[in-house]
Amino acid sequence: MDYQGRIIRPPSEADSILLQVTTGCSHNKCAFCGAYKDKRFSIKPDAIVLDDLAYAAEHYAFVRRLFLCDGDALIIPHAKLISLLETIRKRLPQITRVSSYASAKALAMKSDAQLKELRSAGLGTVYIGLESGDNVTLEAMGKHGSASDIVLQGQRAGEAGMKRNVSVILGLGGTARSMEHARATGRALSKMNPEQAAALTLMLVPGTPLFAMAEDGRFELPDSQGMLRELYELVVHTELSKGLFFANHASNYLPISARFPRDKQRILRQIQNGLAGEEMLRPDSLRRL
Known part of the structure; x- marks a missing residue:
């Protein structure tokens, strides 16, 4: 398989075929993200992608899921993307789900009819980075679009x-906007009402603008207790009609898994126990991006 640069994929795609159809991210300006700083955005040539599909057909015929890399595959022009999905279906008939990251920018470039056509062609799940429902935080972090823009595209x-897996980042508002960030993010998640939501905890990455902001005192990262208080407020303000909620990423201090609305009160009690020191937190030495 032709992989250019470091490959980033969601944790739940660990067992998927990773088909790199673009490199990098067309936005690549988020202050907290260092994932694609090593490469420029491009759409990979058809010949390379077809070679990779041929290799996958020969070596991964037992794998039933496929993830389109890199960070912005959905921004590929519609006709080309439909052709790709049809080729995947033809070359890899065992694939039952194709998924991709989907930015609000990329989704906005597709009409409602085109999104439905992509779904019919096999794109079953999209991973959307909401990150925050607080517009002040989004602007400070260089995120493309407002919270309402991202919510609309997710809807x-x-x-x-399409099934939507929406990520948010605890700590992204810093200590200055911690509660505003948490509450607004819960409300935004509620409006989007995804099938799955995942809360990660911010870890500062050397070389990113946010790391520099923290070093010179323009950004203060909440401590473990501050992150738990954010998680509590986020959960309080989140209402999902029938969705999964996870905060079990390697970056999180307190692993949480829940189905809303059934488990909401249970995980609120779990977070309270964590705040009270009655439940062990993951030490910083074991936390990972």
């Missing part, structure tokens, strides 16, 4: 029949 993807 459109859902209406097209």
